[in-house]
Amino acid sequence: MSTTITTATATVKPSTPATPPLPQLIPSLPDDVALNIIARIPRCHHPTLSLVSKSMKSLISSPLLYSARSLLKSSEHFLYITLRLHTSHFLRFYSLYQNPSNPINPKYSLIPLPLIPSPSLVGSAFAALDHKIYVLGGSIKDIPSSQVWSLDCRTHTWELAPNMHVSREFAAAGVVDDKIFVIGGCVVDNWARSTNWAEAYDAKTGKWNSVPSPIQIRDKWMHASAVIDGKVYAMADRNGVCYEVGSGSWGTVESDLDNGWRGRACVIDGVLFCYDYLGNIRGYDVKEGMWKELKGLKKGLPRFLCGATMANLGGKLMVVWESKNGNGKEMEIRCAEIEVRKDERGELWGNIEWSDVVLLVPREASIMHCLAVAL
Template sequence: MSTSTSTSTATAATAQLIPSLPDDVALNCIARVPRWYHPTLSIVSRPIRSLLSSPLFFTTRSLLNSTQHFLYLTLRSHHNPSAWFTLYQNPNPTPTDLPPLLIPVPPIPAPSLGAAYAVLGSTIYVLGGSVNDVPSSHVWLLDCRFHTWQPGPPMRVAREFAAAGVVDGRVYVIGGCLVDSWARTEHWAEVLDPEKGRWEAVPSSALEVRGKWMHASAMIGGRVYAMADRGGVVFDPKTGVWEGVEKRLDLGWRGRACVVHGILYCYDYLGKIRGFDVKKRAWKELKGVEKGLPKFLCGATMANVGEKLVVLWEGKGNGKEIEIWCAEIEVEEKGDDGELWGNIDWSHKLLSVPKGSSIVNCLAVSL
C-alpha cells in the first residue's frame, strides 16, 4: 500500500463519528444524547465537536423528537443593559449532580429598553424597544442553535413596550406606538411571515388601548392577549376579530405571565401565584408551593418550559449584590372543582448580580 493511500485511509478512519459504525447510525445515536452532556461529548473528538454545531444535527434531533426545552434569560444592570444567558440542567438529576447552570450568550448587537419578545422555532425575535429614549423599528434574531445574532426585517413603525406572540408560524406585534399619524394608526398591529420576510398591517378597530403601552402578553388558545396598564385586547388571527379583555381577567393579571396546560399563571397583589382558566373564567390560587417559594411582592417572571411552570425572581443579597433565583414547578388540576396544585421539582440560586440589576424577560426555546 502506498504512503498516500495509507494516509487517506487513516484520515477517513479518524473522521468517523464513532469507529466501526456508519456515520448515519452514529448520528442517530448522538442526536439522542441530552444537551447537558454535549460539553463532554465535544471533547471526545473533532468530528463529534463539529457535528454538535451543525444544522444537520439539530434537524436530526427534531426528526427523532429528541429536542429539549431551554430557558433563555435577559438581565439588565447599570453596566450592561442586556445580558443574555441560557439555563442548562440535567434532565435526570441525582442528589450529587451540579445545580442548573446559567451559560452566557453573546450580547445583542444593539441593546434597547422596552423591547417585545417572541419565539418561533429555534429563533428568538427581539422587536423594537427604545435606544437613547427613541423608539426603534429594528428587529434582531437570536439563532439559539448556534447563539448567533442577525438583523431581521424591520417593522413598519417604531415601537417600545409592545405585545408580541406567534400563531401558525407568523409573528404578531401589537401596540407600543402612539397613533398620532396615519401610518402608525394603520400599522398599530403588524404581522411577519418569515418566508416572505416583510411586515404587513393587521386591520384593527378603534380600540381604547391604542394610546397605551403594553405591559404583558400571552398566547391562549391560538389568540394573542395584549395587556395595557388598564384594559387589554384579544386578537384571533384566524377570524381577524378583536375583542376587549374581560374585566375579571384584567383585574387579576399582574406582571409577566405564562400559559401552562391552557392556564394563565401570574402573581397576584398578595404576592401569590394564581392561574386563570379562560374556559371557566375564574382565578384560582396555585396551592402546594407556599412553603417553597417567597411571596412575589416585588414581582416574578414566568415561562412555560416543556409544560412546566418556571419562575424566576430577584432575592436579597449581601447589600452590594442581589440573587437571581429559579424554581421549576409541575402544575396540574385536581378534583371536580379543578383546583390548581403545584409540586416544586427544584429551586436554586442561579447567580449573584450587582445591586440594581433586574430580570428583563425569560423565554423557552426547543432545541
Template sequence: MAATTSSGDDPPELKTPAQLIPPLPDDVALNCLARVSRCHHPNLSLVSKTFRSLPKSPLLYATRSFAGATENILYVAIRIPPETGARWFTLLRRASTKNSHLLVPIPSCPSPSLVGSAYAVVGSEIYVIGGSVKDVPSSSVWVLDCKFHTWRRVSNMRVGREFAAAGAIDGKIYVIGGCVVDNWARSINWAEMFDVKSQTWEAVASPGVEVREKWMHASAVMEGKVYAMADRNGVVYEPKEGGKWGVPEKRLDLGWRGRACVIEDILYCYDYLGKIRGYDPKERVWRELRGVESLPKFLCGATMANRGGKLAVLWEGKAGSGGSRRMEIWCAEIEVERRGEAEIWGKIRWSDTVSTVPNDSAIVNCLAATV
C-alpha cells in the same frame, strides 16, 4: 520496477474522514448522538476532534428533530448595571457543580441598549422586537438562533415601538401597540404581523381609537388569541376568520406585567399578594396554585415561562450586605396539574440559585425555545 519516493510536488494523500463512533455507520452514530442532552454538548465537543464541530452542525439538530429528541431550553435576559440593555444567558444542568442548575452567558444582542422590547418565540428562535434607544422607539427586530447562539436582523417593522405586546400563532408574529396613534398613518400600523416564512411585515386592521393605547405591559397567547394588556384593560386579537378584535374581561387583569405564561390554556401569573394563580378562560375564574407554599412571595422581580409543559419561575433575591451586597437569581421548575374542577396543584421539581449578579441588576424576561 524500483520503488520511487514522493517529492514535495506530489499531490497530498487523500484521507478518509474519521468516523464519528467506530465501527458504527455515521448515520447510526449521529442518531445516537442526537439523543445526548443539550446540557452535555460542551463536554461532547471535548471528546475528540471529530466531535468538536458536532454541536454546531445543522445536521445534528435536524436529526434531533426527526428523532423526537428536542428539548425546551430556558433563556434569560438580565439587565446588569451600568448597561441599559440586557445580557443573555441560558440555563444548563451541571451535575458536577454545587448548584445543579446554572445560568451560562451566551452572546448578547448586537444592539445592547434596547429598552422595552417585546419578545416572541417561534420554534428554536427568539425574536426581540423593537424597544427604545435613548428614549427613541426602534423598528428593529433581532433574532436569536438558540441552536447555535447566533444573532441576525430581519426586516424592520413599519413603525418604531417600545413596550409593545407580541404573540406568535401559526408561524406569524402579531405585534400590538407600543407606538403613538396621533395620526392616520400611524394608526393603521398600531398592529402589524410578521410572516416568519416570507420574512415580511404587513399591517393588521386595528380597532377604534377608543381601545388603542401606546404602551402594553403584558401579553400572552391563549386558545389561538393574542391578549395585549394595557393600563385600561387592553385588547384581544383573534387572527382566524379575517381577524377579530375584542376586549378582555376585567377579571382577567390581575396587574400582571409581562410575567405570565400559558400552560395547557391556563394563564399563570402572580397577584398583588405574591401568590401564583391560574386563570381558566373557559370557566373565567382565577384559582390559586396550591402545593408551592415553600416558594417566596413574588411581589416584584420575577417572571415565568412554559418550559416543556412545566412552569419555570425566576425571581430576584439578595445576598451579602453593605458594599458586598449582591443579587441572587433563583429558579424553580414546577409541574402543574388540575385536580377536579376547582383546584390546580403544583409540585416543585427543583429550586436553586442559578446565578449571582451585581446589585441593582434586574430580570428582563425569560423564554423557552425548542432545540
C-alpha cells in the same frame, strides 16, 4: 513548477488535491445510524462530544442535528433570561444550565451569552420562534426603534432580522401558527402607524405584514402579553385587547382576567399563571373564566410582592425572581421549577421540583424577561 500533459485529444492539467472527507461519526456505523444515536443524547453533553473528533464537532454545530432531534422528539426545552445590569449599557442574556457531572444533586446556574450588538434597549418585546429568540424594537436614548435582533440558540450568535414597519417600545408580542404578532407600542399619529399598529412576521419569507385593527383600539401601550388558544392577549393599563389569529377578529379581554392579571405571566395547558396582589401565584382558567389559587406552594416560595417572571418550560412552570443577598452588595437571582396539575375538582396544584440561587448580580440589576426554547 506545474506541467501540462498534451495528448492527441485533449490538454489535461493536474487536478488540485481534494479535501479529504471527514471520518465517520462512529467507526463501523453508517453516519445516518450514528446521527440517529447522537440526536438522542442530552444537549448538556454536547460540549464533551465536540471534543471526540472533527466530524463530531461539525455535527454538533450543524442544523442537521437539531432537525434530527425534532423528528425523533428528542428536543429539550431551555430557559433564557434577560437581565438589565445598571452598570452596563446592554441587555444581558443568560441560559439556564444544568451541570451533568452530578446527576444525583444537579446544580443549576445561569451562563452568560454573547452581548446583543445593539446599545441599551428599553421596553423591547420578546418572542421565541423555532430555535431563535427575537428582540423586537425598544427605545435607544428615548428614541423608539423598529430594529429586530434574533439570537440563534443553537450557536448563541446574534443577527439582524428584518425591521418592523414602525418603531415600537412596550409592545405586546406572541407566536401563533409559526408567525410573530406584535401589537401596539406606538402612538398612532400618522397613516403608517395606524395601518401597522399590529403586524406579523413570517420567518419563512422574512417579511412583516400589517394586521388590520379597529381604530378605537390603536392607542394602547402594552405592559404584558400572552397567547391562549390561538389568541394574542395584549394588556394595557386598562382594557386589554385580544386578537384571534384564525378568524382575524379583535375583542376586549374579559374583565376578570383584565383586573386580575399582574406582572409577567405564562400559559400552561390553557391556564394563565401570574401572581396576585398578595404575592401568591394563581391561574386563570380560560374555559371556566375564573381565577384559582395555585395550592401547595406556601412553604416553598416567598410572596412575590416585588414581582416575578414566569415561563412555560416544556409544561413546567418556571418562576424567576430577585432576592436580597446577605452581604448587601449583591442580589440573588433565584429560580424554581414547578410541576402544575389540575385535580378532579378542577383545583390547581403545584409541586416544587427544585428551587435555588442561579446567579449573583449587582444590587441594581433587574429581570426583564424569560422564555423557553426547544432545541
